[in-house]
Structures are given as structure tokens and as C-alpha cells.
Amino acid sequence: MAATIRLLLSLLILMVKIGDTEQVLKLQNPLLMNCKFDRIYQFGDSLSDTGNCLRESYCGAHSRCRKVPYGMDFYQNASGRCSNGMLIIDFIAIECGLPLLNPYKDENAEFRHGVNFAVVGATALTTESLAQKNIVNPDTNSSLSVQLDWMSSHFQTTCSPAKKLNKSLFLVGEIGGNEFIYGLTQGKTMDESRRMVPEIVQTIIHGVKVSSFL
Numbered sequence: 001m002a003a004t005i006r007l008l009l010s011l012l013i014l015m016v017k018i019g020d021t022e023q024v025l026k027l028q029n030p031l032l033m034n035c036k037f038d039r040i041y042q043f044g045d046s047l048s049d050t051g052n053c054l055r056e057s058y059c060g061a062h063s064r065c066r067k068v069p070y071g072m073d074f075y076q077n078a079s080g081r082c083s084n085g086m087l088i089i090d091f092i093a094i095e096c097g098l099p100l101l102n103p104y105k106d107e108n109a110e111f112r113h114g115v116n117f118a119v120v121g122a123t124a125l126t127t128e129s130l131a132q133k134n135i136v137n138p139d140t141n142s143s144l145s146v147q148l149d150w151m152s153s154h155f156q157t158t159c160s161p162a163k164k165l166n167k168s169l170f171l172v173g174e175i176g177g178n179e180f181i182y183g184l185t186q187g188k189t190m191d192e193s194r195r196m197v198p199e200i201v202q203t204i205i206h207g208v209k210v211s212s213f214l
């Protein structure tokens, strides 16, 4: 009960701040602030994308999330989020006392507090690996490994990241669900889909290791 009330209060404060169009949204009592994270790096798909797909040519032109009603309850406009309002990553950022996470593909964005690499429709498996199974990702080629490459490029352009990353929060996922949607809608059976599970799990484990041994 207390938690519910606190959440409602937090949301109220949040809405007021949005009305004032502040850059940094702050809660009175951000619960994750005790962790003292100063950056967040997110990998994933539509559950976390805050605007990357919107900026990819094919994805941006075809994604349903590019226009209202997506975004109608929070930004009064589509931000590329596949939600009427906020995503989990938005709540996590706010609870950390950090600004909302900018999408990597936004060239003018500020990345001092982290980067969002997630893309709507992304898979854990690469385009090549899907092709070997005769599965096509019709939305984007920005699989987990592509997102990890973006991270490497990003860190090559920011100075001495290793020292600065010890207060960073890395979120790898949710990812690895879209391959089942594509597979099943492209004629794969449940058994064939099930056989992809070990490779998908291994790919995600690898992604977590890459991002944690920088």
C-alpha cells in the first residue's frame, strides 16, 4: 500500500515536471539513487527502444511506433517508444536520478549519462544466423551483436571509459523474443522454434560477458 502511494506520488511529481518541460526529470525519493549509478547502457528491442528504430531508414519508415497513439500519454507525440507512455528503462533512469536515456542514433543527443542501443524488432541472433535458418528479420538488422559494435565505437570516441564505467548500469535485454515471432510467422514449427533456444541463450550470455568485461 505504502509503495503504491509512493509510486502515485512519484508519477504526479513526474507529470508536473514534464509540464515544465525540464530536461532532467527528478523524483523526490528515487529509490535506485542509493546505487549511485552515473550512466546506463541499454541493449534490446521494442521493450527498450527510445528512438533508434525511428532513425533507421527502413525501421523508421515502417514502424507503427513512429506515430500516435504511441507516445500520446507522455510526450504528446511519438518518440519512437512502443508505448503510449514510458518504458521500463525510463522508470529505471528516473529512479536512478538520471536523465532519460537518449538513443544512440540521435547524433545531436547528449550521452554523458549513458546510451540506449535498443532497436524495435531487434533479435539476439544476427541477420546471418537467422538467414541460415531461412528466417528474415523484416524490421531491422541491428541485432545484439550490432548493438555491441555500436557500444565499442561509442567507447572509442569517449575518453578513458574504463575508469568511468565502474558506476555504470548495463541492461542487456529484454532481447531474443523477436526471432520466435519472425520464425513462427514465416512458417517455422514449434519444434524448429524450440531448437533455436540454446543458440539464443548463448548469444545473450555472450552479450552480457562482452559488456561486462570492457
Ligand SMILES: *[C@@H]1O[C@H](CO)[C@@H](O)[C@H](O)[C@H]1NC(C)=O
Pocket: 066, 077, 078, 079
Ligand atoms: C511529432 O513527431 C513527429 C515525428 O517524430 C515530428 O515530425 C513532429 O514534428 C512532431 N510534432 C510535434 C508537435 O512535436
Ligand SMILES: *[C@@H]1O[C@H](CO)[C@@H](O)[C@H](O)[C@H]1NC(C)=O
Pocket: 058, 059, 127, 137, 138, 139, 140, 141
Ligand atoms: C538488412 O541487410 C540486408 C543486406 O544488407 C538488406 O538487404 C536489408 O534490406 C536489411 N534489412 C533492413 C530491415 O534494413
Ligand SMILES: *[C@@H]1O[C@H](CO)[C@@H](O)[C@H](O)[C@H]1NC(C)=O
Pocket: 163, 164, 166, 167
Ligand atoms: C571508480 O573508479 C574511480 C577511479 O578509478 C575510483 O576513484 C572510485 O573509487 C571507483 N568507484 C567504485 C565504486 O569502485
